Amino acid sequence: MKKIVLFVASVLLLASCQEQKLIEKGFARAAEQYELMYEATPLGMYPRTVNNSGETRLIGAEPLKSGANWTNGFYPGTLWMLYAHTGDVQWKVKAEKVTRALEVQKDQIYHHDIGFIIMASFGKAYEYCPSEYYKNIIVHSANSQLARYSEITGTTKSWDSWVSRGGTYRTDYPVIIDNLMNLDLLFKAYELTGDEKFLKPALSHADKTMANHIREDGSAFHLVAYNPETGEVDARKTSQGFSDSSAWSRGQAWAIYGFTICYRFTKKPEYLATAVKAADFFINHKNLPEDFVPYWDFNIGEFTDYEWAYDPNRFEEEPRDASAAAAVASALLELKNYVADPAKAQQYRNAAVKMLTSLASPAYMAEKGENNYFLLKHSVASVPHNSSIDKPEAYADYYFLEALLKLKNDR
Numbered sequence: 095m096k097k098i099v100l101f102v103a104s105v106l107l108l109a110s111c112q113e114q115k116l117i118e119k120g121f122a123r124a125a126e127q128y129e130l131m132y133e134a135t136p137l138g139m140y141p142r143t144v145n146n147s148g149e150t151r152l153i154g155a156e157p158l159k160s161g162a163n164w165t166n167g168f169y170p171g172t173l174w175m176l177y178a179h180t181g182d183v184q185w186k187v188k189a190e191k192v193t194r195a196l197e198v199q200k201d202q203i204y205h206h207d208i209g210f211i212i213m214a215s216f217g218k219a220y221e222y223c224p225s226e227y228y229k230n231i232i233v234h235s236a237n238s239q240l241a242r243y244s245e246i247t248g249t250t251k252s253w254d255s256w257v258s259r260g261g262t263y264r265t266d267y268p269v270i271i272d273n274l275m276n277l278d279l280l281f282k283a284y285e286l287t288g289d290e291k292f293l294k295p296a297l298s299h300a301d302k303t304m305a306n307h308i309r310e311d312g313s314a315f316h317l318v319a320y321n322p323e324t325g326e327v328d329a330r331k332t333s334q335g336f337s338d339s340s341a342w343s344r345g346q347a348w349a350i351y352g353f354t355i356c357y358r359f360t361k362k363p364e365y366l367a368t369a370v371k372a373a374d375f376f377i378n379h380k381n382l383p384e385d386f387v388p389y390w391d392f393n394i395g396e397f398t399d400y401e402w403a404y405d406p407n408r409f410e411e412e413p414r415d416a417s418a419a420a421a422v423a424s425a426l427l428e429l430k431n432y433v434a435d436p437a438k439a440q441q442y443r444n445a446a447v448k449m450l451t452s453l454a455s456p457a458y459m460a461e462k463g464e465n466n467y468f469l470l471k472h473s474v475a476s477v478p479h480n481s482s483i484d485k486p487e488a489y490a491d492y493y494f495l496e497a498l499l500k501l502k503n504d505r
Contacts, residue, residue: 110505113447120454120498121179124469124491127460128172131467132188138195140166141468143475143482150466155195157202161253164207166196167214168492174218175495179502186223193219200234203241206252209276214492217282229286236283236292239276247320248298250276256317258331259478260401265319265328271307271345274300274352281359300356304368306330307349312375313341313392314349334476337400340393343418344474346376351425357432366432373429376422377445385452386445387419390474402478413483416458417473417490423449424497427504443504446497453494460486470494 135141139152142165153163170192177185193215202208212235220228243250249269256268280296283289306318306327316332335342353369356362376382381392389412395404423446430442452458458470465471468486475482 113501113505116447116451116454117498117502120450120459120469120494121176123459123462124172124495125176125180126462127465127467127469128176130463131169132173134467135169137191140169140192140196141466141488142166143473143485143487144466144468148466155198157199157204159204161205161207163199164205164210165488166199167211167216168488170196171214171218172488172492172495174215174222175492175499178222178499179495189219190223197231200231201238202235203238204254206239206242206250206270206273206276208235208239209279213278213282217278232279233283233287236279239279240291240295243295243299244320244322244325246322246325247302248325249273249302249320250295250299252317256319256333258401259333262401263319263329263331267320267322267328268317268333269303269307269320270317270333271303271314271352272348274303274307275348275355277352278355281355285359296356297360300353300365304353304364308368308372312371312373314345314372316342316345332400334478336391336394336404336478337397339397339399340391341375341379342391343388343415344390344421346372346392347418347421347425350376350429351421354425354429354432358428369425369429370433370438373422373426373442377426377441383414385457386449387414387416387452387458387472389413390415390418390477400478413474413477414472415474416453416470417487417493419449419453420470420490420493420497422446423453424493424500427497427500447501450494450497450501 131141138155142151142153145151153166170189173185173189177189196215199211212232216228216231220232247267250273252268252270252273255266257264277296277299280292284292307315315330316335318327319329321328331338332342335345349372350369353365356365357369379392382388394412395406426442426446430439433439453470458472460469460471465486469491471486472484473487473490477483
């Protein structure tokens with residue numbers, strides 16, 4: 095019996111050491127890359143990805159009607175997490191500068207992504223260095239987000255309109271699964287103020303998403319179109335996924351993470367159940383590769399309800415989406431703390447560690463000075479739009495480091 099105990103203890107110690115190496119490796123490389131990124135990036139510009147020309151795509155701080163700057167918060171957020179891990183004040187100084195330059199976004203009402211922008215930047219700033227300034231920006235921004243909420247649909251409108259890739263369908267009230275992540279801003283504003291004007295729209299949007307986006311098997315429709323006059327669902331479509339019926343990988347990540355956020359703030363069991371259902375779909379799917387970094391969609395070639403120029407011979411291997419794996423790993427390392435079943439919690443932790451281990455390997459993590467100073471390779475913005483395919487993405491780096499911090503605090 096004593097030998098068994100000693101063996102188990104040695105196995106656990108080995109696993110702990112391997113995890114520590116994983117965390118240190120990820121942050122050490124991130125520090126190298128983002129030191130170079132900071133030096134190369136003008137203040138007020140935010141790196142998003144790499145263009146086909148090989149140049150870093152930089153987005154300005156100003157609100158854009160196109161929504162192209164939904165990623166602007168991830169660069170400052172990454173700098174904040176480097177400060178959180180290292181305690182090195184240089185990262186705090188850098189993070190403060192690029193975060194403050196984003197203040198102009200507090201009045202953004204053109205699209206739903208003010209939540210992504212503000213919580214990844216000012217939200218991280220408030221988490222690590224609480225101040226009235228950061229708090230006020232969060233609350234102000236939440237008020238701006240309310241401008242897109244409709245009492246009729248009970249949801250926050252994502253974009254002002256949307257047309258399917260083939261032009262056969264148009265809606266003036268699209269809501270995408272990504273929008274669930276923006277509820278973080280409303281929940282945080284409610285937590286900071288106690289004002290229910292933030293809570294009620296967040297709860298309503300979460301409930302509508304649960305009812306109208308999540309399929310019976312736990313997968314998520316990407317886009318739900320509402321009738322703005324009646325509030326009824328008009329259609330269920332996709333913008334970035336393979337088809338209307340498929341499960342777009344990063345959309346599934348948003349579903350897992352989004353309902354985890356909803357449960358964090360509300361402790362409503364139905365949100366936890368939905369997060370679990372979505373997570374189980376992802377980690378148990380027959381098409382999830384062995385390294386747990388998904389292809390860009392779980393159902394490529396399996397359905398016919400698509401309107402883009404799908405060519406099954408275009409890629410030698412369908413592109414992976416490292417950003418989806420990073421976001422899911424971060425979500426699972428939080429979700430594991432909420433489930434009652436220890437075996438389920440361990441399953442989620444193991445899956446997250448497997449994803450992070452894969453992402454930290456040479457197959458996905460860039461060498462110093464490469465990849466235009468982004469940390470992770472092999473993400474996808476949208477294959478149907480031919481946008482940023484097999485490229486680095488700022489949000490992949492952000493969620494990877496966030497997951498590593500969660501793993502660090504779970505040991």
